[in-house]
Amino acid sequence: MTKVYLDHSAAAPLLPEVREAMMPYLGMDFGNPLSLHDWGDAPRDALEEARVQVAALIGAANPEEVIFTASGTESNNFAIKGLALAQQNKGKHIVISAIEHFSVMNSAKFMEKLGYEVSEVPVDKNGLVDPENVGKAIRPDTVLVSIMHANGEVGTIQPLAEISKITKEKKVVLHTDAVATCGAIPVSVKELGVDALSLAGNPFYGPKGSAALWVRRGVRILPLMDGGIQEGGRRAGTEDIAAIIGMGKAAQIAARDLVERGQKLTQIRDQLINGLPAKIPHVVVTGDLVKRLPGHASFCVEFIEGEAMLMMLNSQGVAVSSGSSCTSRALKASHVLLAMGYNHEIAQGSLLFTMGIQNKPEDIDHVLNVMPPIVERLREMSPVYSKFIKANKGGQ
Amino acid sequence: MTKVYLDHSAAAPLLPEVREAMMPYLGMDFGNPLSLHDWGDAPRDALEEARVQVAALIGAANPEEVIFTASGTESNNFAIKGLALAQQNKGKHIVISAIEHFSVMNSAKFMEKLGYEVSEVPVDKNGLVDPENVGKAIRPDTVLVSIMHANGEVGTIQPLAEISKITKEKKVVLHTDAVATCGAIPVSVKELGVDALSLAGNPFYGPKGSAALWVRRGVRILPLMDGGIQEGGRRAGTEDIAAIIGMGKAAQIAARDLVERGQKLTQIRDQLINGLPAKIPHVVVTGDLVKRLPGHASFCVEFIEGEAMLMMLNSQGVAVSSGSSCTSRALKASHVLLAMGYNHEIAQGSLLFTMGIQNKPEDIDHVLNVMPPIVERLREMSPVYSKFIKANKGGQ
Numbered sequence: 001m002t003k004v005y006l007d008h009s010a011a012a013p014l015l016p017e018v019r020e021a022m023m024p025y026l027g028m029d030f031g032n033p034l035s036l037h038d039w040g041d042a043p044r045d046a047l048e049e050a051r052v053q054v055a056a057l058i059g060a061a062n063p064e065e066v067i068f069t070a071s072g073t074e075s076n077n078f079a080i081k082g083l084a085l086a087q088q089n090k091g092k093h094i095v096i097s098a099i100e101h102f103s104v105m106n107s108a109k110f111m112e113k114l115g116y117e118v119s120e121v122p123v124d125k126n127g128l129v130d131p132e133n134v135g136k137a138i139r140p141d142t143v144l145v146s147i148m149h150a151n152g153e154v155g156t157i158q159p160l161a162e163i164s165k166i167t168k169e170k171k172v173v174l175h176t177d178a179v180a181t182c183g184a185i186p187v188s189v190k191e192l193g194v195d196a197l198s199l200a201g202n203p204f205y206g207p208k209g210s211a212a213l214w215v216r217r218g219v220r221i222l223p224l225m226d227g228g229i230q231e232g233g234r235r236a237g238t239e240d241i242a243a244i245i246g247m248g249k250a251a252q253i254a255a256r257d258l259v260e261r262g263q264k265l266t267q268i269r270d271q272l273i274n275g276l277p278a279k280i281p282h283v284v285v286t287g288d289l290v291k292r293l294p295g296h297a298s299f300c301v302e303f304i305e306g307e308a309m310l311m312m313l314n315s316q317g318v319a320v321s322s323g324s325s326c327t328s329r330a331l332k333a334s335h336v337l338l339a340m341g342y343n344h345e346i347a348q349g350s351l352l353f354t355m356g357i358q359n360k361p362e363d364i365d366h367v368l369n370v371m372p373p374i375v376e377r378l379r380e381m382s383p384v385y386s387k388f389i390k391a392n393k394g395g396q
Numbered sequence: 397m398t399k400v401y402l403d404h405s406a407a408a409p410l411l412p413e414v415r416e417a418m419m420p421y422l423g424m425d426f427g428n429p430l431s432l433h434d435w436g437d438a439p440r441d442a443l444e445e446a447r448v449q450v451a452a453l454i455g456a457a458n459p460e461e462v463i464f465t466a467s468g469t470e471s472n473n474f475a476i477k478g479l480a481l482a483q484q485n486k487g488k489h490i491v492i493s494a495i496e497h498f499s500v501m502n503s504a505k506f507m508e509k510l511g512y513e514v515s516e517v518p519v520d521k522n523g524l525v526d527p528e529n530v531g532k533a534i535r536p537d538t539v540l541v542s543i544m545h546a547n548g549e550v551g552t553i554q555p556l557a558e559i560s561k562i563t564k565e566k567k568v569v570l571h572t573d574a575v576a577t578c579g580a581i582p583v584s585v586k587e588l589g590v591d592a593l594s595l596a597g598n599p600f601y602g603p604k605g606s607a608a609l610w611v612r613r614g615v616r617i618l619p620l621m622d623g624g625i626q627e628g629g630r631r632a633g634t635e636d637i638a639a640i641i642g643m644g645k646a647a648q649i650a651a652r653d654l655v656e657r658g659q660k661l662t663q664i665r666d667q668l669i670n671g672l673p674a675k676i677p678h679v680v681v682t683g684d685l686v687k688r689l690p691g692h693a694s695f696c697v698e699f700i701e702g703e704a705m706l707m708m709l710n711s712q713g714v715a716v717s718s719g720s721s722c723t724s725r726a727l728k729a730s731h732v733l734l735a736m737g738y739n740h741e742i743a744q745g746s747l748l749f750t751m752g753i754q755n756k757p758e759d760i761d762h763v764l765n766v767m768p769p770i771v772e773r774l775r776e777m778s779p780v781y782s783k784f785i786k787a788n789k790g791g792q
Contacts, residue, residue: 071634
């Protein structure tokens with residue numbers, strides 16, 4: 001059977017070069033970078049090389065501003081909790097968007113337990129944050145704004161450079177969750193004007209367990225991991241050198257291939273975004289069509305459920321998601337789609353295709369072939385759909 | 397040159413079988429365990445198998461009580477912060493010992509910023525906590541006691557089963573940092589009577605980036621990582637499946653080989669503990685001689701500095717530590733040795749040998765050969781030593 005993997009936002013395969021770069025650190029070079037003897041040398045050098053590679057991917061001037069963590073979720077927890085707590089004497093108000101990843105949303109909710117207040121900035125039908133609304137949400141006691149760079153569920157890229165103009169003017173720290181964009185589109189912390197940025201290695205074919213938080217020099221942050229002196233005292237815990245080296249190598253390759261990858265992925269993305277609604281009636285493309293991640297196609301297929309489609313696509317060898325992988329077993333309508341103004345019924349039909357560099361136009365052809373009969377069969381079983389058909393016939 | 401690695405508490409090599417078990421998850425089986433399609437199956441099954449393996453190593457009845465994390469430091473942060481915060485309505489007092497790892501100590505210090513109070517239970521000259529002192533430190537508002545199972549710097553194993561009798565009687569949650577003991581000596585959460593236990597994979601030849609916190613069913617804990625639904629909602633973030641599988645495999649092997657490893661390591665440990673003071677005058681063995689980790693030999697060599705010895709041993713191909721690797725670059729006297737009653741001067745001469753399963757008696761012979769001239773040379777350069785010699789001669 002043809003196998004087509006289109007769920008790269010849930011998990012992406014390691015690049016062979018990345019795996020190769022990691023291997024010595026799963027073998028002979030097992031030492032601790034803090035060790036003063038010879039066994040510490042290779043891991044320490046490799047660690048600092050990876051830091052330079054990751055800094056280069058995001059246009060950071062100072063590699064020491066990169067703090068390695070173990071997941072995008074950790075980076076986001078670290079940012080929200082650490083940046084807010086470091087300024088608790090200044091104020092206890094946090095601003096986020098309504099469509100943040102759960103690691104940002106739930107970290108902000110955690111801060112409410114510590115007496116903080118959280119305001120959510122709304123988004124429009126395309127999932128876009130209006131920078132003016134960020135300005136309006138900022139109060140004198142606001143210490144942190146966190147707006148994601150791009151949303152993993154609907155692919156919309158936010159106007160961060162415009163948002164940062166406002167936060168700079170109002171002297172509020174701006175964090176962005178850039179897990180979906182780093183390695184996918186050009187990211188420059190300088191051009192974005194942010195103060196802190198989360199990224200993870202797996203989205204650009206680095207290992208799971210690799211991630212980082214970049215924090216601009218001079219911006220205060222409290223550790224999430226208290227303990228030893230690793231990462232300049234900002235993130236304790238023995239470094240997972242193999243993962244870090246893998247992330248560094250993947251960052252280096254991503255920086256090199258960024259334009260080429262972007263073009264290729266945009267092409268097959270548009271093949272699907274244009275092809276699916278042309279073949280199947282009552283399909284809505286979610287997210288912005290222009291300000292959109294390459295390799296990201298998301299839809300709501302009306303009258304049926306995303307998970308049912310997912311299972312039937314799986315039986316045809318096609319792997320996709322229905323919303324964020326962090327909630328895919330929760331069977332709830334996505335908070336992202338609801339915030340964009342979709343109703344529960346339509347949001348239930350969410351389907352997310354995330355393409356990778358190994359995908360080819362033929363993979364999309366396969367999806368466009370197998371999807372229509374799947375949707376047709378599911379709609380035949382759908383009471384909502386038969387009601388809709390009857391109503392439409394009745395109206396004739 | 398003969399190469400002898402005796403710094404296993406800083407970093408241990410991966411077992412080849414462990415690396416082999418990890419490889420599929422760095423290759424074809426890259427999927428996300430939360431994925432509903434076929435790519436999620438292998439990682440999900442492997443994740444749950446690893447959970448069973450880790451639970452078995454610590455005698456936990458319910459594998460789902462095991463929460464995977466990314467480091468022993470994370471497990472300790474999670475335990476201290478999460479267990480204390482979950483009970484904040486009951487009280488805000490935490491009891492720890494004076495010789496905890498920095499990830500426990502500094503997590504407790506962090507809680508002071510949130511209005512908690514922390515009491516430190518003292519230790520005796522051998523680094524032992526007196527259970528009675530734990531009882532005395534517990535107040536009506538105490539919500540958490542955290543006493544490490546064994547200390548990584550001096551090897552002393554605490555009487556946890558006696559301590560847990562007291563915490564149970566006083567109905568206070570007991571956590572233990574068992575990073576140094578799991579896989580090294582038999583550990584049973586049931587026999588120890590603890591409510592939560594931290595462990596890490598690398599000390600028993602699993603990968604870095606693998607660790608876990610075991611929390612007894614029914615004990616409330618707040619997440620350190622807020623976000624998605626992974627690990628039963630208790631620890632968000634995409635699972636580092638390769639690391640977790642490696643930890644599971646290493647746990648399985650450790651459980652199988654525990655007795656044999658323990659005997660072997662105890663033998664070469666005692667070879668060094670007996671041999672070094674016999675060959676070099678003014679050498680003190682630190683920690684308890686009986687209640688002691690296998691493979692763990694720690695000393696204070698008087699009149700000279702640990703780091704100078706470490707560097708000279710390194711030039712002879714021998715890798716050791718001077719105190720905890722998390723602080724080895726801080727050039728401060730160990731808080732552990734100071735708490736045990738050693739003065740700053742003697743504590744500066746700290747030297748730590750941690751043996752692994754690949755070490756042989758010949759490795760210890762090598763150390764016993766190269767150490768005496770190193771110490772002699774350093775003492776020749778030591779003003780403190782010449783003062784001591786003069787004073788002794790003057791006294792004759």
